[in-house]
Amino acid sequence: MTSSAIDTDIHNIVLCSRYDGKLVMFNFNSTREDFLQLEAGLRRAISTLSIAER
16 A cells, blocks of 8 residues: 655555454555565565464
């Protein structure tokens, strides 16, 4: 999704999950102008996330 900041638009990738009965959210973002340059790195970072079962 894209959100508006004071001076630029922000591209956000938001991940939501449930863990131990609670909501867990991860937000990866960049300015809209920089997103194409940063997207691959953001998605690589996302691919490293894991939530261990208790």
